[in-house]
Amino acid sequence: MDVALLHGLLLLLILPVLLYRYCATFHYFCKVTFFNLWVLAMATLLSPFAAIRGRCVENMKLLCAAIRPLKHLYGIKIEVLGAEHLNLKEPYVIVCNHQASLDLMGMVEVIPKRCVPIAKKELLYMGTVGWACWLSGIIFIDRQRTGDAIDVISQTAETIRRENLRVWIFPEGTRNQSRSMLPFKRGAFHLAVQAQVPIFPIVISPYWDFFSSKEKKFTPGTFTIRVLPRIETRGLSPKDVPELTETVRKTMVDVFSEMSSNPCRDWPAELPLLPSTGATKGTDGVWHDEDTTGTSD
Numbered sequence: 001m002d003v004a005l006l007h008g009l010l011l012l013l014i015l016p017v018l019l020y021r022y023c024a025t026f027h028y029f030c031k032v033t034f035f036n037l038w039v040l041a042m043a044t045l046l047s048p049f050a051a052i053r054g055r056c057v058e059n060m061k062l063l064c065a066a067i068r069p070l071k072h073l074y075g076i077k078i079e080v081l082g083a084e085h086l087n088l089k090e091p092y093v094i095v096c097n098h099q100a101s102l103d104l105m106g107m108v109e110v111i112p113k114r115c116v117p118i119a120k121k122e123l124l125y126m127g128t129v130g131w132a133c134w135l136s137g138i139i140f141i142d143r144q145r146t147g148d149a150i151d152v153i154s155q156t157a158e159t160i161r162r163e164n165l166r167v168w169i170f171p172e173g174t175r176n177q178s179r180s181m182l183p184f185k186r187g188a189f190h191l192a193v194q195a196q197v198p199i200f201p202i203v204i205s206p207y208w209d210f211f212s213s214k215e216k217k218f219t220p221g222t223f224t225i226r227v228l229p230r231i232e233t234r235g236l237s238p239k240d241v242p243e244l245t246e247t248v249r250k251t252m253v254d255v256f257s258e259m260s261s262n263p264c265r266d267w268p269a270e271l272p273l274l275p276s277t278g279a280t281k282g283t284d285g286v287w288h289d290e291d292t293t294g295t296s297d
């Protein structure tokens with residue numbers, strides 16, 4: 001009887017290890033659970049420190065530092081191209097494709113100083129995670145109430161100029177692991193036009209090789225983040241927003257397709273891009289920023 005009990009206990013200990021090793025679905029759920037627990041634990045540990053400062057964008061540094069070790073724990077290599085484009089002292093809007101919660105790992109590699117993401121309000125109700133996000137100045141919108149969300153974005157247009165902030169928006173508005181990008185919501189582009197600030201598109205290469213929530217796959221891997229040259233909005237008005245949105249989306253989709261079809265990761269450091277008043281075309285046929293000397297404050 002004792003031996004049987006011992007065998008049972010042993011099996012109970014070994015079973016999760018075997019499942020983790022040989023069952024891809026179990027492996028996937030363990031890794032996703034650990035990711036969420038990590039975020040929750042860090043938020044719980046750091047929120048009291050952040051609370052000392054109060055609601056303040058400087059607290060984003062704490063959040064980002066807490067997320068950074070995750071890539072090492074998961075064996076994920078992240079390459080960043082074009083980060084120097086973000087070295088601009090003025091406020092701006094970043095638009096980025098959104099595949100999964102894993103985007104946080106990439107986001108913390110490139111997010112400039114004084115930058116706040118726009119997030120769905122549901123995050124606010126995730127206990128200490130919501131508290132940590134609120135304390136870091138993250139802007140929340142209710143996607144079900146377009147009017148309210150537009151009001152929040154309009155207020156943000158004033159705030160970013162007044163307080164010299166950058167805003168990070170996922171214009172697809174939801175996570176998307178399809179082969180392309182969803183149609184873009186227009187809030188980010190209205191925001192940039194209202195504030196008359198440039199837009200920086202950021203493209204994260206597909207995770208297909210190592211992560212898929214549909215196939216329950218989560219292995220070590222590599223992805224690349226490309227920061228594209230800025231697109232000016234100076235002189236544009238709300239009537240230009242639909243075209244601006246489509247032009248930026250097309251540029252990002254083209255870059256995403258190139259990243260998808262070229263697994264060797266030998267992309268040029270610069271890509272020919274759409275003309276913008278803030279970029280000039282060099283003799284090499286590549287669009288370059290006019291101002292690359294500014295540094296993040």
Ligand SMILES: CCCCC/C=C\C/C=C\CCCCCCCC(=O)SCCNC(=O)CCNC(=O)[C@H](O)C(C)(C)COP(=O)(O)OP(=O)(O)OC[C@H]1O[C@@H](n2cnc3c(N)ncnc32)[C@H](O)[C@@H]1OP(=O)(O)O
Nearest residue numbers: 042043063066119120132146149153173185186187188190
């Ligand atoms: C220590 C550890 C702590 C743990 C914390 C964890 C991590 C910390 C690190 C990082 C922080 C977390 C990061 C969180 C990321 C979360 C990501 C998300 O939540 S994504 C979801 C939220 N984002 C969005 O939804 C994108 C923004 N949405 C929009 O822009 C939308 O446009 C909208 C404003 C919500 C409206 O949505 P709708 O579906 O109605 O879309 P349309 O775009 O078609 O708009 C309809 C209509 O309105 C016009 N419009 C839109 N915006 C404006 C505006 N600002 N001003 C005027 N008009 C506007 C638009 O043009 C359309 O009209 P028309 O068709 O006539 O053009």
Ligand SMILES: CCCCCCCC/C=C\CCCCCCCC(=O)OC[C@@H](O)COP(=O)(O)O
Nearest residue numbers: 036039040100101120125126127129173174175
């Ligand atoms: C008292 C309640 C306590 C609840 C505790 C919940 C703990 C949750 C712990 C960790 C959550 C980690 C969240 C990381 C946030 C990642 C941001 C993100 O990717 O959000 C998704 C959002 O862009 C789009 O959402 P949808 O694709 O539309 O859906």
